[in-house]
Amino acid sequence: MKKQVTMLVRHGPLNTVRAAEALRAAVGYTLAPQRVTALLIGTGVCAGAAGLRPELVGQPEVAKHIETLKLLGHRVVADRPSHEALGAFPLHSAVELVDRAEVLKLLGESDVVVPY
Amino acid sequence: MKKQVTMLVRHGPLNTVRAAEALRAAVGYTLAPQRVTALLIGTGVCAGAAGLRPELVGQPEVAKHIETLKLLGHRVVADRPSHEALGAFPLHSAVELVDRAEVLKLLGESDVVVPY
């Protein structure tokens, strides 16, 4: 059975490794029969910012995982209210902005939600 | 020169060791010529709750440090608005409730503030 898995990226992109690690794990989840969505929410939406350069502050890559998920046919979505609250900065082209209603629908439909 | 040092306890008492460690460090600060105040604020006020039993969840002691600070003539204060927001539970007898204005005054007068 194919599982619908949602990875919640809730932390800022570079203060800790958590956002990068959440996305790395989400890429890993595609190695089983699973439909994976990475949901960037709260400060986590900043992990979807265009032009992140984590190597400048000694932190691991983020964009690579976002691109891999997209390439493999999975989704990376960002919560619109969080994005607006943080100044609606430009997002990576592989990240879709979605409304809060769609976020709630996505969470309700997921077999597993992994808050990271 | 005697330094006025304020230790900010901002984390809940038992989810992590941080509240207990902040208080342990505050006790340590009394080993130099320093006037120490531990300020419980935000979820940190719960570290001042009467009847904490950290050993039940494998976490380190908290009350011992509060009592030691008081015994040595230093202060442990709790921010009143934080305490009220969390339901105004009974506090350890060594903890003084102070208004936000006094909290701001205390921070302004401190030579060193250590947010933990």
Add this chain to the structure above:
Amino acid sequence: MKLGILLTTSPEHQNSTTALCVGRAALELGHEVELFLMDDGVYNVLDSRDNLVAGAFAALQAQGAAITLCGSTCDPRGVTKESAVAGVVFGSQYDHAQILHRTDRFLVFG
């Protein structure tokens, strides 16, 4: 039934105790328990005389739980086969994906 547990925080966090208590109770009730540790979670099985948490994870393993670590998060943290609790598996995100997939419920401690 099968219970999966993901632990990503160090022993500083009560997550370690909670995960141990839930894992133990699940085993006692006859369920299978599989844990995956990554990031600072791998420090939970860094063996030392004074690391009581590592001892408790070893005991959970002896009780029947399977513990797998993300090897690539162990390397930079200095957690090695020699320094870790015996019996834990140095695995990868592939294992994480499989555990998530084959367990009936997946509890996250982050």
Add this chain to the structure above:
Amino acid sequence: MKLGILLTTSPEHQNSTTALCVGRAALELGHEVELFLMDDGVYNVLDSRDNLVAGAFAALQAQGAAITLCGSTCDPRGVTKESAVAGVVFGSQYDHAQILHRTDRFLVFG
């Protein structure tokens, strides 16, 4: 002048890099730098081939910074004189208090 630095988080946090950058800049400008590491902060000097952060702290030490650990937080974490970067001092909260007292500014990375 004297700069004190307290680091209480593991290498997962950017705090390690920021503390290193500030410490390095302070030394270059001719200041004295003293670091105190406690809680998960002690993992920053757990030596291993792949722990680049530990290497950077060793280099900061070679540049003139003094690094003291809270010994009692090392024990349960399995950080020992053998496994830590050479030259760091296994101290106590007494040292923490003295560093706080004798430095002109005290930066907290928690």
Add this chain to the structure above:
Amino acid sequence: MKYLHIIKDPAETFAWQVAEGQAHGGHEVAVLLWQDGVLSTRASALPLYATATDLEARGIPAGRVKAVDYREVVELVFQHDRVTCW
């Protein structure tokens, strides 16, 4: 569908929103508080559980929540179709 939300942070807000939205949508939803989550003062019409040791460790009377031990936690986890550990 039966949803269980497990909350450990007394400042958590989004998880409550999700839980209440699901209940509003006609699902059976319960909340389990553990760790410092038992300090939560959030008003809610949802069935609330809390781990007994976490209440006791923090000196809090069970009051409005149903205190449970870890075996009951495991039972709750398997009785609900979907469980999110926030």
Add this chain to the structure above:
Amino acid sequence: MKYLHIIKDPAETFAWQVAEGQAHGGHEVAVLLWQDGVLSTRASALPLYATATDLEARGIPAGRVKAVDYREVVELVFQHDRVTCW
């Protein structure tokens, strides 16, 4: 008295309150944003600094803040009487 507040969390609110209260009380107060703190969108009349590498790493133009390197950070730290690293 000259106060410097160093903020690393974009969601921080209390530190800003403290800083603005001190400025209101007639003190000279500055704020240095670093790490994810550079993501803060808080409106403030205080002088704002941010570490250049943190801005660059997060793809943010300096805009309203003055970008500084780590030597300038150290200078700011010693130029202010009291520094709090939130």
